[in-house]
Amino acid sequence: MTMPACRVARPKTVEEAVRILADSGPEAMIIAGGTDVVPNLQMKLFTPRVLVDIKPIRALAGITMVAGGALRIGALNTLTEIVDSPLVQSNYPVLVSAVATIAGPLQRNMGTLGGNLCLETRCLWYNQSYFWRKALGGCLKKEGDVCHVAPGGARCWAVWSGDSAPALLTLDAEMEIAGPRGSRRLPLAKFYRNDGIYRVALGRDEMVTAVFLPARTVGRRGLYHKLRIRDSIDYPLAGVAVALEVDRNGVCREARVAVTAVNPAPLLVNEASEWLVGQKYSPELVERVAQAAIRTGKPLTTSASTPVYRRDMLRVFTRRALEEAWKNGRD
Ligand SMILES: Cc1cc2nc3c(=O)[nH]c(=O)nc-3n(C[C@H](O)[C@H](O)[C@H](O)COP(=O)(O)OP(=O)(O)OC[C@H]3O[C@@H](n4cnc5c(N)ncnc54)[C@H](O)[C@@H]3O)c2cc1C
Incomplete structure (x- = not known):
């Protein structure tokens, strides 16, 4: 488990970093x-010739309100800084x-x-030592030509296993x-390729x-539920993020639901906005959206938990998160 030998570059500006990336x-x-x-x-899993350490680029950190009331979070802000930010x-x-x-x-x-937001996708067959992978002849993502999750197909099913992306999807992040x-600017929803x-x-x-x-998502009430071993x-192993705007009469004015760790990309549950906006809370409505979350998620045998259990938890988490956000979401 030693690191492969490589050169480390420490650019001080974004331009310098991009130049090194383009040259290498x-x-x-x-x-x-x-x-x-x-x-x-x-x-x-990688043997790069150059590691581009972007930590010295000071312009990449800072959580600030910008023109128009949007919030800008720098790529280098740590997860702790985000959680602690008022x-x-x-x-x-x-x-x-x-x-x-x-x-x-x-x-x-x-x-x-x-x-x-740029994590590698993960899979039981991929996140293993070189020795382990070699014994199996590799997999589609690395050193082989067979996907052990879906052996008949030509697609890699390694899973998007990040937690911030689903939350940011519910906030229409760019x-x-x-x-x-x-x-350039790109909506987060178009950043992931589901591959x-x-x-x-x-x-x-x-x-x-x-x-x-964006400023329009300030104050959206929401929360995230996550399944994991420890x-x-x-x-x-599965996660659901929900963000709602609910008026003082309990009517939903805006809604987003996103799932993670059940596909090669974090995905919005497309039906959620359409079905929830203009409606008051009801257990039947929430159950309908939970069923749509199940259809959006396609968990396969990529982790230590079973696909059936992970799919079930999508339903439970969607129901719980919508109930809680609705209760707490009134203006
Ligand atoms: C024990 C353990 C548990 C973990 N649990 C979780 C978890 O529960 N949820 C979760 O989401 N993550 C988890 N992680 C993964 C990881 O800690 C976090 O996702 C973390 O936010 C990664 O950020 P980093 O700066 O360390 O990324 P790095 O390791 O530095 O980079 C990750 C990837 O992003 C690329 N990259 C980094 N910055 C940029 C950039 N600005 N532009 C383009 N590409 C970039 C890198 O090339 C690399 O491919 C876990 C890790 C460990 C070791």
């Missing part, structure tokens, strides 16, 4: 907090609820938002991405610089 091509890999990259390097706490409770469940305190102190041709190998819409020479939460540290 597929041989380069970004490292931020390193809480995902380092274990993956130790397992020889601006995030008072305006975007679903994000605090989700980020507080990521890993344990040590990883949250090191791990960054950018790293969390990514800021820097590349050799400048900066275990080509997981995000990010060029080899691009990096995430910030996340924007509550103190583990990655999600």
Whole structure:
């Protein structure tokens, strides 16, 4: 479990980082907090020639209100900084609820938002030592040509296992991405490709610089429920984020529901907004949305838990989260 030998570059500006990425091509890999990259390097999942350590780029950190009332969170802000931020706490409770469940305190102190949004997808057959993988002949994502999860197919089913993305989806977040041709903005919902190998819409020479939460989602009440083996540290096996706007009469004015850890991408439950907006709370309505969450999630045998149990928990979490958000969500 040693690290492969490689050069470490420490750019001080975004432009410099992007230049190194462009010059090094597929041989380069970004490292931020390193809480995902380092274990993956130790397992020889990657052998980059250049590790681009973006931590020295000061412009990548800072949680600030910007023109128009949107919130900008820098790619290098740590998960702890997000949970502790009064601006995030008072305006975007679903994000605090989700980020507080990521890993344990040590990883949250090191791990960054950018790293969390660009995590590698995970799978029982992939996140193993080189020795273990070699004994099996590899898998579609690494060193092989068969997906052990769905052997007949040509698609990788490694799972998106991040917690902040579903919360940010319910807040209509946008990514800021820097590349050799400048900066671009992309809705988070379009950032993920639902493919275990080509997981995000990010060029080899691009990096995430910030996340924007639009002013219209300030004050959306919400929360996140997560299934994991050990509550103190583990990655999600299933997760549901909910954000609602409910008026003083109890009528839902805006709604988003998103699921994670059950597909190669975090996904919005598309029917949720359509069915919930304009309605008052009822157990039947909430159950209907919970059924839609089950249809959105496609858990397979990619982790230590069974697909059936994870699907069941999607339903339970969606129901619970909607009930709680509705109760707490009145103006
Ligand atoms: C024991 C353990 C438990 C964990 N549990 C959870 C969990 O419950 N939930 C969860 O979501 N995560 C979990 N993680 C994963 C990880 O700790 C977090 O996701 C963390 O936020 C990753 O951030 P980082 O800065 O350390 O990323 P890094 O490890 O530095 O990078 C992760 C990936 O993102 C890329 N990257 C980083 N920054 C950028 C950027 N600005 N632009 C483009 N690409 C970038 C890297 O190249 C790499 O591919 C766990 C990790 C461990 C070791």
